[in-house]
Amino acid sequence: MADEDVNYFDSLRKTDFSDTNGLKTCFDHFDKDRDGLLDANEFSALCKQLFVHNHSDGYHLTEQQEEALVELLDSDKDGKINMEEFEICWKYWFRQVLSPVSALVIVDVQNDFIDGSLALRNSPACQEGSEVLPVINKLLEEELFDVVVYTKDWHPADHISFFENVKERNIHPSSPIQGEDAKMFDTVKFAGPNDLVCEQTLWPTHCVQGTWGAELHQNLKIVDDAVVINKGTNPDIDSYSAFWDNMKQSQTSLVEELKARRVTDIYVCGLAVDICVAFTSLDGVEHGYRTVVIEDAVRGIDCDGIKTRKKKMKDAGCVFVKSADVPDMLNCKDRHPELGYQAAVNVAMAMKIHEARLLGSP
Structure with missing residues (x-):
């Protein structure tokens, strides 16, 4: 040769x-x-x-x-x-x-997003959240990753994102929709702590701490020595990303956990691709992680939102691949x-x- x-x-x-x-x-x-x-x-x-x-x-x-x-x-x-x-x-x-040192970040594969109050199948895109389970499980069974991270929405009952709580909070004067007129899935602006204006989509009550809906789905494989990140624990600020709350006021422990393990690459999957997967991936790039989104291991809420967020992720430097491509990437045979x-x-x-x-x- x-x-x-x-x-x-x-x-x-x-x-x-x-x-x-x-x-x-x-x-x-x-x-x-x-x-x-x-x-x-x-x-x-x-x-x-x-x-x-x-x-x-x-x-x-x-x-x-x-x-x-x-x-x-x-x-x-x-x-x-x-x-x-x-x-x-x-x-x-x-x-x-x-x-590279690679982590699989499994975002919010929880009961409420698959069979509960925010089941993806009932959202505008009508996607089935449970379809990510066999894809993710196969990746876990192959033991390809150096680190595995599970993230969970872990909300207190009085969380800002719950439609049921909208009348209990102060709407900011700049909000185009006031509390008495707000409907489920509307976006309003709350007067947040420290003079913050928190723009917030109103969701059904979901993933309340300690409830069945907040648990990881029973059919999701759980590996030993995994990192678990609870997010959205502050009642006054939502947290779509596994790294930061939505107002960038406080971090989770994810960066600290990844740094301790010398992680360079994160492979992101889970629910929902146009919300928590997207925010986690974008923050991953911002933190300097080489970020890969596993296309057949994500599902989303809204078709237009999925398209828009995917473009934003790609523009930021995220790479989208199929799960079948992951082994060669982890073995550095496929180098993007x-x-x-x-x-x-x-x-x-x-x-x-x-x-x-x-x-x-x-």
Whole structure:
């Protein structure tokens, strides 16, 4: 087999990139003219082998995509990658692309969203929430992930999102709908704590702490040593995301749990894709996680909302895949350039923080 037919990075999958023994060998492999720099053509050849699908087929990045990556990884902004910059790539960029730590985040697969007060089958999209169960269970049975996270809506009985509580709260003067006129599923604006204006969709009472509706569905496989995140516990602010409440006033423990386990990638599934899955995925990207949404393991509420939120997630950098594609991705045989770009963003951000700390030191 000719050298150009061999994918150099296949041998580096799951490598410990803190060991720099292979760094110079890798650099020299792509530095064809031996000038100590990776120019545009050499970096393009690197990308062709770094980002592959079905073991050998490249994703064929555009010139603009490659330039965007160089811009992030090229500290001295000369348009080329030198050895010092390549060492940063080796330790941090390649580590995320070729040796990721992955978490499956299972969002709100609870009784109320499948058979209870907010069963998806009764929503405008008429999707069946229980259809995610066999897909998620199969992924869990294959034991593919380094970490498994279950999230739950865990609301107090006086929660702000419940239509039944609307008359017990102060409507903000700017709200287009006042309390006496509000109907189920309307969006109103409440006068929240600390002068906040909380825009809130009014839902039926659901997932009340300690009730059957808040429990994970009995047919969902529960694995040992999983992380469980309860959200929406503040009666005055809703929390669609598993990371933050809707007003970004307080975090759950999810980031802390993922950091403790050195997670780089999150694979998000569950209910509902246009609400809690979407908010969790978008916050995941914002926190720097390479974020994948498993398309056949999500269901949603409203067709227009599903379409809009999926576009927003894709625009933010989320990758949508089928569950059948997940094993190759976790084994780094299928390496998406969108996820490589997020990894490069993370490296550039970390370098800026490092430089700022150096400048600020005495």
